[in-house]
Amino acid sequence: MTSSPGPTVTAPALEMRGITKRYPGVIANDRIDLTVRPGEIHALLGENGAGKSTLMNILYGLTRPDEGEILLDGEPITIKGPSDAIARGISMVHQHFMLVPVLNVADNILLGAETMANRVFLDRDEARRRIRELGQRFGFEIDPDETVGRLSVGWQQRVEILKALYREARILVLDEPTAVLTPQETKEIFAVLRRLAAEGHSIIFISHKLYEVLEIADRITVIRRGRVVGERLPAETNEEDLAELMVGREVQLVADRGESHPAGVLLSVESLDVGDDRGREVVHGISFEVRAGEIFGIAGVAGNGQDELVEAITGLRRPAAGRIRLGADDVTMADPRQAHEHGISFVPADRHRFGMVTSFALADNLVLTDYYAPPYARRGVRDDAAIAARAEEAIREFDIRTPSATVTAGTLSGGNQQKMVVAREFDRDLRLLVLDQPTRGLDVGSVEFIHRQTVRKRDAGTAVLLVSAELDEVLELSDRIGVMYRGRMVAILDGPTASREHVGLLMATGGQETSPGAPQGAAVPGSAPGGTRA
Amino acid sequence: MRSRSIALVGLAVVAIIASACSSAATPVPGLKIGLVTDVGTLNDKNFNQYSWEGAQAGATAIGAQAPQSAVSSVSADIAKNIQSFVDQKYDVIVTVGFAAGSDTIKAAKANKGIKFIGVDQSPCLDAAGVEDPTFGCKGDAAALLPNLVGIQWKEQQPGYLAGIVAASISKSGHIAAIGGTAAVPAVPNYMLGYANGAKSVKSTIKVELQYISAAPDKAAFADPAGGTAFAKQLLAKFTDVDVLFQVAGLTGNGVLQAACDAKIYGIGVDVDQFLSTPDTAKCTVVSAEKKLSKNVSDQIQKVKAGTFKAGTAKLDIGSNDVGLSPFHDSASLITPATQKLIDDAVAAMKAGTLKACDENAFGGCNIPK
Amino acid sequence: MLTGLFDIPVLGLVLQLLDFLLNVVTVNGPVILSLATPLALGAMCGVISERSGVVNIGIEGMMLASAFSAWLVASVAAQAFPAEPGFFFGVTPALLIGLAAALATGVAFSLVHAWLSISIRADQIISGTIINIVAFGVTAYLDLLLSRTSQPSGGKFLAFAPPQALLDLPVIGWLFRMVLAQGPITMAAIVIAVVFQVLLFRSRWGLRTRAVGEHPKAAETVGIDVIRLRYQNVLAGGLLAGLAGAWFTIDFGTTFQTGMTNGRGFIALAAMIFGRWHPIGAFGAALLFAASGALGTAIRTTPPPGQLGEILTSIPEQVFSALPYLVTIAVLAGVVGRSVAPAADGQPYEREATH
Amino acid sequence: MRIDLRVPLARARGLIALPAGAILLAFIVGAVVMLVSSPLVTGHFDPSLPLRTYAAIVEGSLLSVNALVDTVVAATPLILVGLAVGLGFKAGLFNIGGQGQFLMGAVASAAAGAALAHESPIVAITLSVVAGVVAGAAYGFIPGLLKAYTGAHEVVTTIMLNYVGIQVISYLITGPLRAQGASFARSPDVQNAELPAFLNVGTGHEAHIGILVILVVVPAISWLLYRSTTGFEIRTVGANPDAARYAGMQPRRLVILSLTVGGMLAGLAGAIEILGVSGYMPAAYATNVGFDAITVALLGRATPGGIFFSGLLLGALRAGAPLMQVKAGVPVQMIDLLQGIILFFLTADVIVRYVFRVKAARAKLDELQTVTRSYGSGTGKP
The missing domain is CATH 3.40.50.300 (P-loop containing nucleotide triphosphate hydrolases)
Structure with missing residues (x-):
């Protein structure tokens, strides 16, 4: 409430105060404050994992904060679930679109905010009319009867925005909306967003792309490691400044790579x-x-x-x-x-999906890609002694903290699980x-x-x-x-x-x-x- | 809490084992009678149920304690249930249905001291006294297994009488019979007798003989809904059929249901279905009966009286073990002329001058090809 | 004139076959529709449940248990409230009470399924298996005990008797006979299929159901209570299975027999798949399966004459009995079109977002 | 050196606590059902009925050599088909087709047995058993192939194949395999292919040599699963198909293999029942083994050892059922009911945990939960 960038000081549409969310071992949000004014495009900038999504999930009622309060038009509110958020005019466009691919555009937009012809039946004609009308107003026309699964990603995103508009959202959160878009599409979406803002909608724009943020935002809040590290106006900053804020200048763990x-x-x-x-x-x-x-x-x-x-x-x-x-x-x-x-050895990105079998013993995971060949198996028969010996060696060599080689891999900490994968993939010819x-x-x-x-x-x-x-x-x-x-x-x-x-x-x-x-x-x-x- | 629940469990286990041990030997006077059903249930309104009633009646008649039943839920249960009665030193074991035949022969051979009554069975032995795998039946069952009697009936005889009734009450000259499966001889026996009886009244009569299933499976004998559907379909094709004879057990009860729904006459089978299936009583004119209950009871009484006769008891109209049930509410349909046809046929069959069908060596019907 | 065409080689045979099929269907329309009823209702139980993402292989058990309770309760009620059959469908208080009992039983069993598969998040197939085993065990156990004290049944609903003039109309008279000369549950099934089809694709409930079965997370983000909706649908499915059960003992027949559903619950499952999870599709599949049985029967009871008859009678009758199952496998394998379940079918839903 | 037994004991308790609790609760519920229905059983309210029932089951299944033989004979097919279902679970598959595979094995061995009825027993038995195993394997192969290459979910295809199987048997036994001269539709006697009894001969409680198969098969499947590389692959595919692909395994091949080997086991069970117990096959052969086996596999947590013991338990219930009927007058369906309730409590393990304050690790059916998840998502192809 201190800085007053706009020509006139308007009351904030949304305020989040001191939001804190802890997960085991991590603080995802650490006393975050965020103020969004009416008609403002407010960028939330931060690296992957900085805590942007958590904050927005809290706003949308998908996650409960441990501490902090949310004020809408100055009134403190509690948001128990998405329906609460929607009822209060808060809508969210998720990074992974929340669209049902087999349904058409109109149905996806109607879902949860159905326009009814009577107590039982949907009024699809009215819905189509409103969808067309909204599209015209904000500069994109879409066929309401097209199946969503057949739309390009850019158009799916428009459907998501239409969903929010159809619900008469005043505050619209877009989580990394341009991550999957082409430059053209990005331009088009930006045009849409500007029109939305001009009509008085507040937009929270989550991104880690500096130029985009500078281009679209009225104000920029930068988050790093769960904390707000700065607030900027685009006119007062540049990409270098923002990058520095976003990435930070802390002492890095530089490996002595020689x-x-x-x-x-x-x-x-x-x-x-x-x-x-x-x-x-x-x-x-x-x-x-x-x-x-x-x-x-x-x-x-x-x-x-x-x-x-x-x-x-x-x-x-x-x-x-x-x-x-x-x-x-x-x-x-x-x-x-x-x-x-x-x-070729491979340490996959999603170790739970590809890299390991959580219900298997550590020792078995250590031979997951080598299980079929000597010394771990001969003629299709596993050599448990060799596997156990291998496990002992790997545990020692790669410092895997475990009570024994027979515990299931799922019980290990994330770091030790990754060490296990690394041991398996690094320690071979x-x-x-x-x-x-x-x-x-x-x-x-x-x-x-x-x-x-x-x-x-x-x-x-x-x-x-x-x-x-x-x-x-x-x-x-x-x-x-x-x-x-x-x-x-x-x-x-x-x-x-x-x-x-x-x-x-x-x-x-x-x-x-x-x-x-x-x-x-x-x-x-x-x-x-x-x-x-x- | 934990130790208490363990203690309770322990107590229960001790009680169960103690109770099992103590109850092992409780002497009871009189003959002990057990009954093993075919796969299915006890209350099939048919073989199982009426054999069971026969066993109860027999027990009452000889003053024995109430009999006990063991229902077989799968094929493998039959032998186990028989053996269970054997182990419990039962004196008379009734087994129901042709499917129990082999197990009954085996048990009878191994337990000569126990009397076995096989309902709807005919022990077929080779000269060595074991079940004949080639079904030549060269061995004398009565001599080789003196403790086993198989009861069978000449179903064609009551079928014949039912045919007379059907032809007499039919206005259209088109009647039908629906059997569960031709794979069980009793069924075609009834149906061929029925056709012959009807033709004896009116040679031009049209008789539809249809079987529901190829195999003696659930569809044939344990699917009332399927029976109703089959009959409705038949009646839809032959809209003038006005008498329907069912030979399909529980499935057949659905056939009678269809007859009632179509407001035509139905004829029951095996037992007096006017009494056994009251829901279809109003359209059940008569039933072609074999006196299941009485015959089982008779055999039990013979055991007591020492007149037990082994081998196959092929029961027929001569001893009134098959025949027609009372007409009950439908008596008015039966004209004196019809009654005379019936009486004459009964007399002729008793005298041996009338064969209800082309009989084979085992007293059943040869199925025309 | 037509019969002349039958002499053409091969094509003539095909024409004969079509003629025969048409004949079978026209003559047996009412029976086929009647027989399709439990299959269709069971299939719609499956549709309503699986459209919201809950697999239901317990239809057989639900039907069996409902058939039992309809019969038992109706027969007890008939003694308590003896009454003459009413004008419409021969309705009596006992039958209505029996019907209510069937519906209640269907709901009770589906509640168990819902609790296990939605709240406990157990494997839904295991849950369905439990329903099947318990329903068979309970009904068979009680049926056996009750039969020791035999009592008459509570009777059954009667088929509606439309005016004869209507039935005698050419061509459409057949349709009237097929649809109108039926018991109330069969008629209800037709109405339910149509209504349900319309609702599924035109109502708020239908839209939400389909969304929850396809992408529950998306539904949740627009404020739909996934858990609640799944409960509603599984319980509604229980009602349909209950109605299907009642058909056995107070509509089509009058007595209960151990295991009398005889696998029809699984054919219903097949009809649901063949009907591609659409109510009308499921109804159509049920009709087709019922017709397949009728065809098998017709070939044996009244085979067509000539070469066609020889060909048809040489096909083992078991082929016709197995046809619904074989067709379902073919459909699932994509041999005859493809049928794909709702994307989230069988997947338990966990509410709390974890990140 | 002292061996500390506390850890293995605690682990064993953790493993059996839930199944044991589920069984106990099921028996309690069963007892309540019997109490409530006792007027229908004995004509009056009879508080001792549950006790007498359970006593009869125990006596009929445990308390004599005869009883023990019955238990093992009844358990043999349950264990074999249970292994078939359990092997499927390990590979992430829900094989409901044990019933059909069993029946196919049965009819094939009955046919082979009849054809070889006069060969020497060794030849007749060997070939008849092989016929059953091959037929069962073929019937397991079909859903495996469909799953691997078209994505048709095995739950539905195996249910459908169970019913197709009934029709196949009806056709075979009333047609080409029907014994000439027999008064009803059945296959001819297998005669020399019959499995000889080796224990308790002549008592009506003979143990045939078929039960010895268990002593080979249970360790063999255990070996396959835990000692062979193929077993490791099967378990990996079941636990995490993506990881299996990452590790260079071939999920399709393994799906087909698991269902085919399962079919072999079920077919073997069918062969043993026909050759060892009935000696021929009637057209309306009735069995529940496929569904009992699902309970066995779940109760045994899909491990061969667990299936061995849970198979014995269910075998004991089945073996005790005749005496239960004879002595207590309780209908045999009580066993079905008990089984269903055991399964219920096993699934709704929150109840068991609550009642018995069990804090054991949630090891129950978790590994099976991937099975149904593939039901919806698109093609379900592995």
Whole structure:
């Protein structure tokens, strides 16, 4: 309530005061204050995991805060669930759209806020009319009868915004709305948001993209590690300033990585195209090389094709075109087992989904990818003694804190689980080590340990491909850095000399110093207005 | 709390074991009679139920204690249930249904001191006295297994009489019979007799003989809804059929239901269905009966009296063990002329001058191809 | 003229077959509709439950238990309130009480299923299996004990008797006979299928149900109480299964028999799948399955003449009995179109967002 | 060196506390049902009826050599089919098709037994058992293949195949396999293919050699699951299909394999029942083994050891049922009811925990919960 940026001092539409939310071992929100005025686009800026989503889930009633209060138009309110929030005019567009794919646009918008013809039946005609009307008013027309699952992502997002408008939301929260959009779509959405604000809606815009925030926001609140670290007006700041606030200047745990002594090229990726689960191409013609004895880091905002690239290299996903070679071997079409036998080790991003079996013993998890071969098995029979011996060795060597090798892996702490995966994937005869978000969600000690092991592997002559959404991690470890943006490798930089600001800017903009204008290889092809099918 | 619950459990276990041990030997006077049902239930308004009533009546008649029943819920239960009565030193064991035949023979062979009564069974033995796997039945069952009697009936005879009634009361000259399955001889026996009886009255009469299922499965004998549906379908095709004879156990009760719904005459089977299935009594003209209950009771009394005769008891109209039930409310339908046809046929069958069907060596009907 | 066409090789045979099928369906329309009733109601029990995301393989048990309680309660009530059959459907107080008992039983069993699969978040298939086992055990146990003291049943609803003039109308007379000359539960099933189809796609409840079965999280974010809606639907499904059960003992027949549903609950499940989780589709599938049985019967009782008759009678009758099951497998495997369950079907829902 | 037994004991208690509690509660509920219905059983209110019932079950299943033999003979198919269901659970599959696979095994061995009735017993028995195993395997293979390549959910396909199986048997036994001369539709006697009895011969409580199979099969399945690499793959697919793919395993192959091996076990059970107990197959062969086996597998938590013991428990209930009927007059369906209630409390374990204050780790059916989750989501392909 202290700063008064606007021409006239208006009462805040929404105030969140001293919001605190603790999860076991983490404080997601630490006494956060947030004030949003009517007709304001208020950006909430922060890195992944800074606590933005938690704060918004609290506002929307999906999560209960441990402390703090929420004021709407100066009145303290309690929000017990989404229906409370909606009733009070708060709507949210989730990062993962909350749309039912098999229903059409009108039904998705109606859901939960049904316009009724009478006590029983929906009034779809009225709904269609209102949807069209809202679309016209805010600059996009959409066919209410189109099935949502057939819309492009950009249009799905419009449906989400329409949902909020249909509920006559006064406060609209958008969680990373541009993460999956093309530049064109982003522009279009921004136009919509501006019109919304002009009509008096308050918008909370969550993002970690600096240029976007500068372009769209009236005011910017920066959050780091669960705390508000600053509030800025776009006119008073620039990308460098915001980046500094967002990333922080704390002492980093820099691994003593020393100099690399790379040998010849080991992994070579040529013009690789990869599709996602829905068949859309999300990696476009990527080419790069990783040499034995170097760490090649891939920086990029999550969802820019890194996962698919990694899955293609490790055999979990078939590339649509291009070639992957490991030394002299062509491993383009290798399955996971063949990739493994070619000497590719893989620490997956989602260790619970891919990297381990939580209900299995630690020892079994330690041989999850090697279980079938000597010394752990001979002629299809497991050698429990060898497996146990392996477990003892790995526990000792990788400092896995566990009562014994027979406890189920699910009971270990996250750090120890990751050490287990690392032990399995690092400690074998390998040529290429693929690390996807290797330290996500881990405590400081484990992070340090894994970084040190990674450098050791490099120094032993292994090629390391590191993918991380943590820019710091990429910067600390990489000998060379490739930046991925919308499925393309937009730059390959020298690791030790790359600056955080430069890489961050590349991640956020794909190499254009200002906000993107022309399309840069659309992540979603052919997303022209009018609800084009994806 | 914990130790208390453990103590309680312990107590219960001790009580159960103690009770099991103590109850093992309680001497009871008189013959002990047990009955093992076919797969199904006791209250099937049919074989199981009337055999059970027969066992009870027999026990009462000889002053024995009330009999005990063991229902078989799956095929494998039959042998286990028989054995359980054997172990409990029962004196007479009644087993119901053809499916129990093999198990009954085995048990009878192993327990010569116990009398077995096999309802709807005919022990078929080879010369060595074991069940004949080729069904040649060369062995003399009465001599080889003197403690087993199988009861069978000439179902064609009451079927024949039912046919006379049907032809007489039919106005359209088109009647039908619905059987559970041809795979059980009793069913075609009834139905062929029925057809012959009807034709004896009116040679031009049209008789539909239909079977619900190929196998003696649930659809054939334990699916009243399926029976109703089958009959309705038949009646929809042959709209002039006005008498319907059911030979399909519980499924057949659904057939009678369909007859009632269509407001035509129904004829019951095995027992007096006017009494056993009151819901369809109003359209049940008569039933082709075998005196299940009486015959089982008779056999029990024979055991007591020492007149037990082993082998197969092929019961027929000669001893009045098969026949027609009373007409009850439908007596007015039966003209004196019809009654005379019935009486004459009964007399002729008793005299042996009338065969209800083309009989085979075992007293059943040869099924025409 | 038509019969002349039958002499054409192959095509003639096909024409004969069509003629025969048409004949079977026309003649047996009322029976087929009647037989389809428990299948359709059971299938709609499945639809309403699975559309909201709760798998229900306990339909068989729910139907069986309801059939039992309808019969038992009606027969007891008939002694307490003896009455002449009323004008409409031969209704008596006893029958209405029996019907109420059937519905209550259906709801009671579905409450167990709802509690286990929604609140306890147990495996829904295990829960359905429990329903089937317990329903069979309880009814068989009590049926056996009760039969020791035999009592007459409470009677049954009668078929409606539409004016003869209506039935004699050419062509549509057949339709009237099929639809109007039926007991109340069969008629109700038709009405329910239509109403339910309309509601599922045009009402607030229907929209919410479909959303919850597809994407419960999305429904929750727009303020819908997923748990409550699932409870409502599973219980409503219980009502339908109860009605299906009542059909056995107070509409189509009058007596209860151990295990008398005889697998029809599973055919209902098949009808639900074949009908692609649509009420009308399920009803159509139920009709088709009932017709398949009628066809099997017709081939045996009144085979068509000539070569077609020889071909048809040479098919083992068991093929027709197995047809509904085989068709369902084919549909599930995508051989005959594809039928995909609601996306969240079978998945327990946990309310609290964890991040 | 002293061995501390406290840890293994505590662990064992944690494992059996919930099943034991569920069984106990089921018996209590069963007792209440019997009490309430006792006027219908004995004609008057009879507070001793539950006690007499349970006493008869115990006597008929435990308290003599005969009783023990009955228990084991009844338990044999339950354990085998229970293993079939349990193996499915381990692979993340809900195999409701034990019933159909059992029946297919039964009819195939009955056919083979009849055809080989006059061969030497060794040949006749071996080939008949093999026929049953192969038929069961084929009937398990079908839903496996459908699941792997079309995504057709095994719960529905196996239920459907159970009913198809009944019709197949009806056709075979009333048609090509029908014994000539028999008064009702049944297959011919298997004669020389009959499994000889080796214990209690002539008492009516013979133990046939088929029950010895358990001594081989239970350890074999245990070995397969826990010692072989294939078993490790099966368990991985069941616990986490994504991790299995990551680890280079082939989920489709494993789905087919698990259901096929399950079919083999169920088919073996069918063969043993026909060759060891009945000696022929009637057209209307009635059995509940497929559904009993689901209880067995769940009660035994899908582990071979657990299935062995829970199979014995249910076998004991089935073996005690005749005496229960004979001595207490309680209908056999009480056993079905008890079984259903056991399953209920096993599933609703919150009740058991509340009543007995059990704090054991929630180890119950958790690992099975992935099974139904694939029901909806799109194709359900592994």
